[in-house]
Amino acid sequence: MNEDRRNFVLFAVIAALILFGFPLVQQRFFPTANPPVTKIEAGQTKVLPKPEAGAVSTAPAAVRDRAIVLRETPRVRISTPALAGSINLKGARIDDLVLRGYRETIAKNSPPVRLLSPSGAADAYFAGFGWSGDGVNAPGADTVFTADAPILTPARPVTLSWTNPQGLRFSLRIAVDDKFLFTVRQTVGNGGSTPVSIRPYALISRTGVSKDASTWTDHVGPIGAFGAGANYDISYENLRGDTPGVFSRIFGTSAKAGENYFDTRGGWLGFGDKYWLTALAPDQSAQVRSGFRSAPDNVFQADALLPSRTLAPGQALTTTSRIFAGAKEVRTLDSYEAAGIPLLGRAIDWGWFEIVEKPIFTYLAWLFHMVGNFGVAIILLTVTIRGLMYPIAQRQFASMAKVRAVQPKMKAIQERYKDDKVKQQQEVMALYKAEKVNPVAGCLPTLLQIPIFYALYKVLILTIEMRHQPFVGWIKDLSAPDPLTPVNLFGLLAFTPPSFLAIGIVPILLGISMYFQFKLNPQAMDETQRQVFAILPWVLMFVMAPFAVGLQVYWITSNCLAILQQRLLYARHPELAQASVVPASRMKDAK
Numbered sequence: 001m002n003e004d005r006r007n008f009v010l011f012a013v014i015a016a017l018i019l020f021g022f023p024l025v026q027q028r029f030f031p032t033a034n035p036p037v038t039k040i041e042a043g044q045t046k047v048l049p050k051p052e053a054g055a056v057s058t059a060p061a062a063v064r065d066r067a068i069v070l071r072e073t074p075r076v077r078i079s080t081p082a083l084a085g086s087i088n089l090k091g092a093r094i095d096d097l098v099l100r101g102y103r104e105t106i107a108k109n110s111p112p113v114r115l116l117s118p119s120g121a122a123d124a125y126f127a128g129f130g131w132s133g134d135g136v137n138a139p140g141a142d143t144v145f146t147a148d149a150p151i152l153t154p155a156r157p158v159t160l161s162w163t164n165p166q167g168l169r170f171s172l173r174i175a176v177d178d179k180f181l182f183t184v185r186q187t188v189g190n191g192g193s194t195p196v197s198i199r200p201y202a203l204i205s206r207t208g209v210s211k212d213a214s215t216w217t218d219h220v221g222p223i224g225a226f227g228a229g230a231n232y233d234i235s236y237e238n239l240r241g242d243t244p245g246v247f248s249r250i251f252g253t254s255a256k257a258g259e260n261y262f263d264t265r266g267g268w269l270g271f272g273d274k275y276w277l278t279a280l281a282p283d284q285s286a287q288v289r290s291g292f293r294s295a296p297d298n299v300f301q302a303d304a305l306l307p308s309r310t311l312a313p314g315q316a317l318t319t320t321s322r323i324f325a326g327a328k329e330v331r332t333l334d335s336y337e338a339a340g341i342p343l344l345g346r347a348i349d350w351g352w353f354e355i356v357e358k359p360i361f362t363y364l365a366w367l368f369h370m371v372g373n374f375g376v377a378i379i380l381l382t383v384t385i386r387g388l389m390y391p392i393a394q395r396q397f398a399s400m401a402k403v404r405a406v407q408p409k410m411k412a413i414q415e416r417y418k419d420d421k422v423k424q425q426q427e428v429m430a431l432y433k434a435e436k437v438n439p440v441a442g443c444l445p446t447l448l449q450i451p452i453f454y455a456l457y458k459v460l461i462l463t464i465e466m467r468h469q470p471f472v473g474w475i476k477d478l479s480a481p482d483p484l485t486p487v488n489l490f491g492l493l494a495f496t497p498p499s500f501l502a503i504g505i506v507p508i509l510l511g512i513s514m515y516f517q518f519k520l521n522p523q524a525m526d527e528t529q530r531q532v533f534a535i536l537p538w539v540l541m542f543v544m545a546p547f548a549v550g551l552q553v554y555w556i557t558s559n560c561l562a563i564l565q566q567r568l569l570y571a572r573h574p575e576l577a578q579a580s581v582v583p584a585s586r587m588k589d590a591k
Contacts, residue, residue, distance in 0.1 A: 066121040070096055073118075074144065076158050077151045081178050082326060087152065088118060088126075091141040092160050092172055094182065095119065095126030097325055099276075106468050106476050115276055115325055124207040124299075125271075127280065127323050129172055129184055133198035133308070137164040145172070154178045167191035168198075180326025181336060189316035197310045202321045203303035204270050204280050209236045212274040218462055219349045222292045222302065224269030224279075226262040230346035234260050239294040261291030268341055269302045272328070275464040280304055281322040281341045327464050330361055348462055356455040360385075361463055368465065374478055375471030375553055378460070382557040385452065390565065397569055402437045409435075460550050471549065475506070478550035482506040503545045506552045511541030513559035520566040 075086040078097065085097035097116035104110045116125045131138040139145070145160035152158045157175035164170070173185040186200045214220035219232035222239065239260070269290050270279030282288045282304040290304035309317050322341065326332070328348055337344040350357050363384070367377035386393075409431055417424035432438070460466055466479045474484045482504025514537035544552060 063122050064120055066117060069118050069120045076147045076149070076160075078176065079151055079153055080176055081154075082180060083176070084112070085116065087147075087158070087160075087174065089145045089147060089160065091128060091143060092130070092139065092145050093118070093126045093128045094174075094323065094325070095124075099327060102275075102327055102464075103468070106470075113276070113327075115278065119205075124205070125278070127182075127202070127204050127278065127325070129186055129200075129202045129321070131170060131186070131188055131198050131200050132305075133196060136168070136196055136198055137166055138168075138198070139164075139170050152176055163191070166196075167193075168196065179332055180324055182323040182325065183320065184323065185318060185320045187316055187318040188311070190311040190313050193313055195310050195312050197308050198317065199306055199308040200317070200319045201303060201305045202280050202282060202323075203301055204278055204323075205299065205301045206271050206278075207297070207299050209298070209300075210271075210273045217349070217351065217458060218274065220273055221271065222260075222269070222300065223272045223277075223347060224262075224290070224292075224302070225267045225343035225346060226264045226269070226290070227267065230343050232349060234292055236294075236300060239292055239300055241294075260293075261289060263287070263289050266342065268324075268344060269304065270324070271300070271302060272347055274462075275328055275467060277324060277326065277328050277347050279324045279344070279347065281324070281344070282306065283319045283321060284340060284342070286319065329464060330358075330365075350462070351458060353451050353455045353458065356451055357459050360452075360455055361459045361465075364459065365465060373471065374466055374469035375475070375550065378478075378550055378553050379557045381456075382554050383561065385456070386558060386561040386565075389452070393562070393565060394569060397566060399438065402435070406431060406435050406437055456554065457551060460548060460554065466548070466550050469550075471553065475549050478553070479548050481546055482549050482552070503542065504549075506549050506556070507541050507545040510544055510552050510556050510559070511537050513556050513563070514540055517559045517563050517566070520563060520570075 070086065073088050073090040075088055075096070078085045078087060078094075080100075082100055083097055084100055085094075087093070088095050095116050095118040098112040098114045100112055102113040104113055116127070117123050118126060128141075130140070139162050143162055145162045148159045148161075149156060152174060154175075154177055157173055159171055159173045161169065161171040167190070169187075169189045169191055171187045171189075173187070175183045177183075184202070186202075188198055188200070190196055210220050212220045214235060221236050222234040224231050224234075265287055266282065266284035267288070267290065268279050268281040269292070270277060272279075280290075280302060282290065283306065286306050288304050288306055290302075292300065292302050294300050304321070306319055311317055324336065324341070324344065330345070330348065333345045333347055360381070364377055364381050367380050368374050371377055371380065410428060413424060413427045413431065417427060467477070469478045470476045471478055475482065481502075484505050485502045486505075486508075518533050518537055544555065
């Protein structure tokens with residue numbers, strides 16, 4: 001009895017560590033959900049304001065209102081079905097861009113998501129293009145180009161041009177498609193009388209870091225594809241020289257502090273948030289030196305520099321780059337990858353299980369298209385996965401029940417040979433052979449299911465398709481936690497409970513479903529184990545509460561289907577139901 005009490009105390013300590021320590025672990029390794037978008041007050045659903053963004057790019061005294069900054073320079077308007085903004089003719093920068101199809105919050109009057117912003121405003125973020133060369137009067141940040149059209153549309157490209165006093169003519173022909181891709185053709189023509197050596201470049205400059213957390217399962221920050229695969233190792237802290245990237249700290253890879261540059265042919269690089277990406281794809285046929293650097297005032301830059309070329313009088317040099325600036329939509333990224341930007345689909349950090357995750361996403365997207373409700377699509381996806389895994393899960397459950405059925409005899413063997421461990425092990429193995437029980441058979445199906453369930457978790461966490469998708473009633477965003485909690489009487493009390501106590505209705509339903517699922521499992525003979533399994537659902541309820549409602553909907557549906565499956569199995573095999581509860585008299589007989 002003392003041993004049982006000690007085991008129970010040990011479990012209580014472990015449960016407390018899980019409950020209070022897991023939030024610290026999940027912040028680094030397992031992203032849970034987007035910030036809450038709604039709050040229940042006095043029984044009414046209120047939309048929360050957008051969280052403040054990260055640090056600003058320039059010294060605080062230099063930061064001005066964005067609208068004022070935009071009015072200070074001549075501009076070419078950008079208008080596409082997916083984008084709106086403008087090109088700054090001063091410096092030839094794409095520095096004003098919002099995403100028409102995405103809003104900051106779920107409020108009806110919410111502004112569209114802003115991706116790019118001009119230098120001088122808060123959170124400056126822009127793409128620029130230029131040339132460099134020894135003794136060459138190349139256009140700079142203060143150079144004002146002229147444009148041949150006032151607006152850039154998918155049907156009407158725009159050409160920016162400037163000629164220096166030595167007769168070098170610089171031009172940028174900018175085209176945009178109906179989604180998120182700009183194609184920029186840089187041309188320099190030597191109209192002078194002497195040869196010149198010149199090299200084109202393109203860059204993306206970002207001030208401040210993303211407000212989205214970078215974790216082991218979801219990289220946020222500097223990202224690129226430099227040859228063989230995508231590089232998730234470089235972080236903002238890494239560029240500042242503070243610390244290696246997340247991947248380096250865990251696996252000991254060789255990312256350098258400070259600048260990180262690569263000599264490669266083609267590829268792409270840029271800065272990624274959880275849902276957004278700005279990436280530069282230089283000329284894919286050219287040898288390029290590309291990489292990342294940082295500057296004072298929390299400024300970060302991704303740039304690509306092409307080889308130097310000597311232009312004789314009358315010659316011209318043209319290079320083509322592409323800029324992706326938009327949402328990380330799976331199908332859109334994959335389409336651009338197919339169109340010649342290698343590995344752009346890896347801008348989404350699928351990880352090692354991409355081969356499983358992509359088919360799950362494709363099927364989920366198809367279900368959403370068919371039913372029009374993402375929550376219902378998740379339920380149908382869960383039913384499908386549970387249906388496919390049913391034979392495996394049934395085999396696992398039957399194996400577990402058989403092991404439970406022979407536990408009284410195992411207990412008797414353990415008591416009889418408690419001083420002879422070798423003999424005890426031999427008798428247990430003989431018992432397994434006589435009863436035709438394979439204890440490992442119950443573990444193998446679980447190992448087969450882990451990649452599938454982890455892949456589903458990553459699909460729901462990473463893909464933008466679940467963002468701001470409503471479900472039913474008070475659930476307005478499946479990518480955020482459940483805002484309705486009984487702790488403050490569903491918003492009737494005017495206070496916001498701390499995050500570890502803000503247990504919503506959906507997590508409570510999750511705990512209840514886990515409780516009934518555990519009740520149907522074959523019961524343990526040991527009293528301490530029974531107490532552990534009685535408490536475990538409620539511990540997991542607190543652990544799962546901060547996760548996205550969409551993931552909890554999947555888990556509840558999966559639990560309910562598991563309960564149905566167990567009841568069906570008990571109905572077909574009544575002897576398993578009898579073996580699931582071991583009477584005290586039987587335990588004594590076994591001894």
